[in-house]
Amino acid sequence: MTPPTNAPNSAHHPIPKDVIKQAVAEGKALLKDGKTKREAAMLIYQKLKGADRETIVAAFKEGAGLTDMGATTYWYNCRRIAAKAAAK
Numbered sequence: 001m002t003p004p005t006n007a008p009n010s011a012h013h014p015i016p017k018d019v020i021k022q023a024v025a026e027g028k029a030l031l032k033d034g035k036t037k038r039e040a041a042m043l044i045y046q047k048l049k050g051a052d053r054e055t056i057v058a059a060f061k062e063g064a065g066l067t068d069m070g071a072t073t074y075w076y077n078c079r080r081i082a083a084k085a086a087a088k
Contacts (some may be wrong), residue, residue, distance in 0.1 A: 002005070002082035007021035007050060008064040009042050011071070012050055012052040012055075013049070013050040013051065014046075014051075015048055015051040015055060019047065019048070020048065020051075020055065020059055022047070022057055023043070023044045023048050023063060024044065024059050024062050024063035025063070026043055026044070026063070027040040027041070027043055027044045027059070027060075027062075027063030027064050028040075028062075028063055030043060031065060033066065037064045037065060037066060037070075037074070040064040041060050041064045041071075041078055042068070042078055042081070043059060044056070044059050044063050044064060045060075045074075045079075045082065045084075046056055047056055049082065053072075056078075057071040057072055057075050058071075060075065061067065062076050
């Protein structure tokens with residue numbers, strides 16, 4: 001499954017497909033090493049920061065093994081955690 005591309009008029013930054021594939025591969029590697037889905041999702045989120053929600057959610061589903069609803073929930077949580085960290 002390939003994550004969707006960004007819309008041309010999107011306010012988000014377009015992310016090259018090779019960066020998306022790399023983030024997904026790194027997420028899968030973390031899971032294989034016994035790390036949690038949360039750790040994999042945070043890594044993917046950090047790599048794809050600035051991408052649109054659909055791209056990140058698709059990467060979560062493929063790279064962290066999440067369902068549609070789980071990936072959306074992780075996207076909200078990762079966004080919230082990143083915003084808290086940036087505010088410090």
